[in-house]
Each structure stands twice: as C-alpha cells, then as structure tokens.
Amino acid sequence: MNAIDKQLQLQPNRRMSYIMTIFILSILFVWSVSTIHFENVSLNGTKIAKNILVGLLNPDWSLIFNVSTGGIPYLLIETMAIAFLGTIVGALLAIPLAFLSASNIMPKPIAFVVRLLLIIIRTIPAIVYGLMFIRVTGPGPFAGVLTMSLTSIGMLSKLYVDVIEDLDKSVLESMEAIGCTLMEKIRFGIWPQLTALLLSIVIYRFDMNLRDATVLGLVGAGGIGAPLIFAMNAYKWSEVGAILLGLILLILVVEFVSNRIRTKLVRG
Amino acid sequence: MQWKLLSQKKMVLPNDKEVLEKRSIMPLMLLILLLLTFLSIRITGFSIEVIVNRISQFFVIIQQMIPPNWTYLSKLWQPLFDTIKMSLFGSVLGAICALPISMLAATNITKNRWITMSCKFILSLLRTLPTLIVALIATFIFGLGTMAGTIAIFLFTIAYVGKLLYEQIESVDMKAYEAMCSMGLTTIQAFRYAIMPQILPNYLSTSLFCFEGNVRYASILGYVGAGGIGLLLNESLGWRSYANVGMILLMLVCTVFIIETTSEYLRKKLM
Numbered sequence: 119m120n121a122i123d124k125q126l127q128l129q130p131n132r133r134m135s136y137i138m139t140i141f142i143l144s145i146l147f148v149w150s151v152s153t154i155h156f157e158n159v160s161l162n163g164t165k166i167a168k169n170i171l172v173g174l175l176n177p178d179w180s181l182i183f184n185v186s187t188g189g190i191p192y193l194l195i196e197t198m199a200i201a202f203l204g205t206i207v208g209a210l211l212a213i214p215l216a217f218l219s220a221s222n223i224m225p226k227p228i229a230f231v232v233r234l235l236l237i238i239i240r241t242i243p244a245i246v247y248g249l250m251f252i253r254v255t256g257p258g259p260f261a262g263v264l265t266m267s268l269t270s271i272g273m274l275s276k277l278y279v280d281v282i283e284d285l286d287k288s289v290l291e292s293m294e295a296i297g298c299t300l301m302e303k304i305r306f307g308i309w310p311q312l313t314a315l316l317l318s319i320v321i322y323r324f325d326m327n328l329r330d331a332t333v334l335g336l337v338g339a340g341g342i343g344a345p346l347i348f349a350m351n352a353y354k355w356s357e358v359g360a361i362l363l364g365l366i367l368l369i370l371v372v373e374f375v376s377n378r379i380r381t382k383l384v385r386g
Numbered sequence: 387m388q389w390k391l392l393s394q395k396k397m398v399l400p401n402d403k404e405v406l407e408k409r410s411i412m413p414l415m416l417l418i419l420l421l422l423t424f425l426s427i428r429i430t431g432f433s434i435e436v437i438v439n440r441i442s443q444f445f446v447i448i449q450q451m452i453p454p455n456w457t458y459l460s461k462l463w464q465p466l467f468d469t470i471k472m473s474l475f476g477s478v479l480g481a482i483c484a485l486p487i488s489m490l491a492a493t494n495i496t497k498n499r500w501i502t503m504s505c506k507f508i509l510s511l512l513r514t515l516p517t518l519i520v521a522l523i524a525t526f527i528f529g530l531g532t533m534a535g536t537i538a539i540f541l542f543t544i545a546y547v548g549k550l551l552y553e554q555i556e557s558v559d560m561k562a563y564e565a566m567c568s569m570g571l572t573t574i575q576a577f578r579y580a581i582m583p584q585i586l587p588n589y590l591s592t593s594l595f596c597f598e599g600n601v602r603y604a605s606i607l608g609y610v611g612a613g614g615i616g617l618l619l620n621e622s623l624g625w626r627s628y629a630n631v632g633m634i635l636l637m638l639v640c641t642v643f644i645i646e647t648t649s650e651y652l653r654k655k656l657m
Contacts, residue, residue, distance in 0.1 A: 147478050150471035153532035153613070163527040170523060199426035206423060241639045243606040243616075246631070249623055253443045259430035264437070333518045336609065340430065343519075347610075350522060362515070369514040 173355030174362060181360045190342075190364040197341040198368070200259050200334070201327040204266020208327075209320045212271045216278035240272030244330055248339040259340030266327050266334075273326075277319045285311055314383045321383075325376045332365060451632030458633045462618065466637055469614035470645075472535045472607070473600035480543025481593035487544065488551035489577060494560060506552070512545035517603045521612040532613030539600050539607075543593075550592045554585045591653045598649045605638050 182190050218224055219232040247268050251261040290307045298306070335343020342365060349357040395407040426432070490496050491505035521538035528534045563580035571579070608616020615634060622630040 143478065146474055150475040150478075153468065153471045153475050153536050155531065155533055163529070166526045170526075196429055199429040202422060203426040203430055203432060206419075237643065238639055241602065241642045242635055243602075243619075243638075245606050245609055246619070246623070246635065250444055250447050253447065254440045255436055260432055260436070263426075263430050263432055329514075329516050333516050336518065346519065347522065350526070362519075365519075366511065366514045370510065373510075373514075 169353075169355045170358065173357075173359030175359070176356055177360035177363050178354075178356040179360070181357060182364060188345075190360060193342040193345060193361075194364055194368050196259055197331050197335075198328065198372075200262040200266060200339075200341055201324060201331040203263045204331070205270055205320060205324040205327050207263065207267035208270025208323070209274055211267060212274035212278055215271060216275040216282065219275060220279045220282060236272045236275060239268065244269050244334065245337050248334050248337040252338060257338040257340075262331060262334045262339035262341055265339055266331060269330065270323050270327060274319065274323055278316065281312065281315045281319070318380045318383045321376045321380055325373060328369060328372055447628055450628035451635070453629070454632035454636050455627070455629035456633065458630045459637070462615070462634065462637055465608070465613075465615040465618050466641065468532050469604045469608075469616070470601060470641070472532050472614055473539055473597060473604040476536045476539030476604075477543050477593065477597040477600050480540045481547050481589075481596070483540075484544045484548040484551055485589075488548045488555060491548065491552040492555035494556055494558075495573065495577065495581075509545050509548045509552075512541055513549060517542045518606065518610060521607045522610040525611045530611040530613070535604060535607040535612035535614055538612060539604060542603070543596050543600065546596050547589075547592050551585065551589055554588055555581060558584050587656045591656045594649045594653055594656075598646055601645050602642055605642075 185191060215232060215236065219229050219236060221229040224232075244265055247265040248261060251264040251268075255261045255264065285308065289311070290303055293303050293307050331341050332343050332346075335341040335345070336347055338344060342361060346358065346361045346365075349361060397405045397407060399405060487505055487509070491502050491509060493499075493502050496502050517538050520541055521535055524534035524537045528537060558581055563576050566576040566580050567573070604614050604616075606616045606619070608614045608618070609620050611617070615638065619631065619634050622628075622634065
C-alpha cells in the first residue's frame, strides 16, 4: 500500500449519512409529487403564454409615457413612495423593539416575550395586515405604508440587535482612558460604528419592501399591483406587458443602486 | 468626486503641518431624506390624525380572531400539507436545476462570455418578479391549483439559489480544478471533484434557507388561486369569519416556527 492509498483510507466514510440524506429527501420528494397535476391545464394555456410573451414584447407604449395619475410612471413613483415611507417608519419603530429584545440589556422574560411577538409579526403574511389596515385608513396607498412599516419591524429589529451586540468595545475603553465624557463617547465611539451598518440594513429592507409593495395592490392598498391584476383579468396583455416591463426596470435599477451604496457603506 | 465640491476644513498641527478634514455629507443626506419623506407623505396621503383616531379599528379584527375557531382545524390539515408540499417540491427541483445554470453563469467555469451574460440576465430577471405575480401568471397558464404555485416557487428558487451559487463558484479556489483539467478530466468531472466539495455545504444551507422562506411565501399564493392554505385564508377573509382566520394564522405561525427551527439546526450542523 503506497502513501496515496493510505491518505485515501484516512478519509472519513460518509457514505451512510449520504445515503440516509438522499433517502429521506427522496421520500419527501415523492410525497410532494401530488402537487403536480396536468388535468387543470387549460387548453388555451399555451395560447395565453404566447399572448403574455407577445404583450411583453409589444408593450402599450402610451401607458408607459402617460404622465397622469393612471400612467405607469406615477404608479411606480407611488409604489416607491409606499416602500420608502414604510421603511422609514419601520426603521424608527424597530429601534426601541431592538433594545427591548436584546437579552443582554433587558430581563430575560421581557426579551423572550418581545422576541415571540416579533416572530408572530414576521410570519403573518403582509396581505393580512393590508386588509386589517384598510379598515383603519380606507383603501389606498396609506394602508400600504402602514402595512410595510409593520412588516419591516420584525426583520429590522432582529438585525439591529445583531449589530448592537457586535459593537467594538475596545474603542470605548480607550476613549474612557483618555478621559472622554459620555456624550463624546457616544458621538465619536458608538455613532460612527453604527451608522454605516444600520443604514445598510435599512437600504436592504427598502429593496425588499419595494418588491412586497408591488403585491399589496392586490388587496387594494395602493401601488402598481391593482392595475396589474385588473389588466390581467381583462386579458389586456399589452397593458400587462407594459406594467411588468416598468416593474422589472424599476426593481433592477433600485437593486443596482442599493447594492452600490451598500458596498460603499460597508467598505467605508 | 463629491468631496471636491465641498470645501475642506483646514487644520494646522503644532508642527506647522496642514491637515485637510473631509466635510461630512451627512447634512446633505439628511436634507435629501427629509425631502423624499415629505414627497412620499404627499403622495401616499399619510396622516397621523387618521392613525390616532381610527387605530382602534385595527384591533377590532384581532379581537374577533381571539379565540380562534378550533373546530375549523380539521379542515386545515389538507391545505396546510398542500402548502408544505408545494414549497418542498418547488424548492428541491429548483435547487437541483439551479446547479447547472449557475455553472453556466460562473465566469471561471464557462469561458464563453455570451453564455454567462445571458444566464446571469435570466437569473436576475426571474428574481425581480415577485412570487405572487409569477403565481398569478402561472394560474392563467396551468389553471387554478397547486401546480401554478409550485411553478412560481420553482422559478423563484432557481433564481435565488442560482445567484448565490454562481457567486460562490466564482470565488472558489481554482487550483484543484486547474490541476484536474490539466490531468485530462472533462469540465464536468473536474467540477464534480474539485469545486463541488467546496460549495456543497453552502449550497445545501442556501437551499434550506430558501425552502424556509418559500413556506412563508407559499402560504399567500392561494390568494391568487394557486392552491394551499392561502385559498382558505382568502375565503375566510372574504366571509369575514375572523375566528377562522385566527385559526389559520395560528397554524401558519406554528408551522413556520417548526420549520425555521429545524432548518436553523440543520444549517448550523452544515457549517
């Protein structure tokens, strides 16, 4: 037996665990195959697919260049406004919750209850909140803003806590050693560490909110979703194409810009 | 560039050296932020007054949800399993399909620039479309039911796992791969033995994470008729039987919590 064979023998034998994993996965997979069925596929399914593609390639240009409140530019701006304001309100509301759920600051029971609350807030689908807030404000973008702010809280406060717990304390110690006051420590020791990371988290959430805001229109909470579903139900594929085109462009641009800003913020 | 537009603050050190301090752009950013906030408030009709006066309406529905309607539970199991099946099938198939696509999209494996560019473009295009809207389109093509939801989840999983995977492949250590290529292995063989071991834990953990999120998404897909528990949610909301809604949400929270905890445990073991 030469050296190479010996090295090969040293490799841990993972065959059993591989086989078990694949076995369990395939059982689950076979169990879930029942969701696939073709009897419901409507006969004109391919025709509709073709129509959608044609609509995407020949969008309704008059809708794209329409600057009134029914045109796509205004709808996109409205969607962005919903996401923007929702993110800001959510980002502000998440600060106290973040401190309340940090287990090294608050007593254990309080932190646990707040964490449970945050999990519940995160799990309930945005559409349910949308319907609840429509009772408060009536249909329109305002309901969308409130929904977005509520759904943002869960994730934002969790990420805030991570950042706050990761603060570099040695900076604070050395500042104390040279005799800085509390305010100076906060201004020059904590603030510069926090702002970039918190801002990057908030921008990331804005990116996500923009995607979610397009969906809220389906329940009448403003944004571009409502015109989209109306156009689809009326089989106006060129309008659908125009709206989808606007949406795709907006999301791609915002994602590109937010990625650029975030890399700049994190790298300093 | 923007630093030069602002005048820099000069400071003279005790040894007569001059130091330039960069002006902070914080005030400018704050101004822009305030302006955008103001504009958004105008566009969306945000008003504190309405919130303060009518916020009680929000809790009316929550009060009606408690206590949840326990007798409704027996009807929930089937759609709940449908939801889990939809996300499981879509995630597994999507994660498997994402592997060859991300191989084609990685610039260090595929040398043809046009193939990598078009694969990346398709992946980002798929990622931009919200799952609910894809599901809506799918219901038109595949009819109402779980099939449409599965397709939507499948497409989203390809896009999400594919993007993270090709970024992983591009940052991988290429030495072993090059050695194997020079020994005469084909691209796929070399990929299997040099790159797969490096990306496998991350690939599995990304797929698990995606599955976790998909369960959450799948729960609302029924809203557009794409099957699962969302169908019942939509129905109960339409009938205003909020006790049923409360039951559905309770079940959802429990399911998501269990799946999240399990997948978090598995992901920690993988890393």
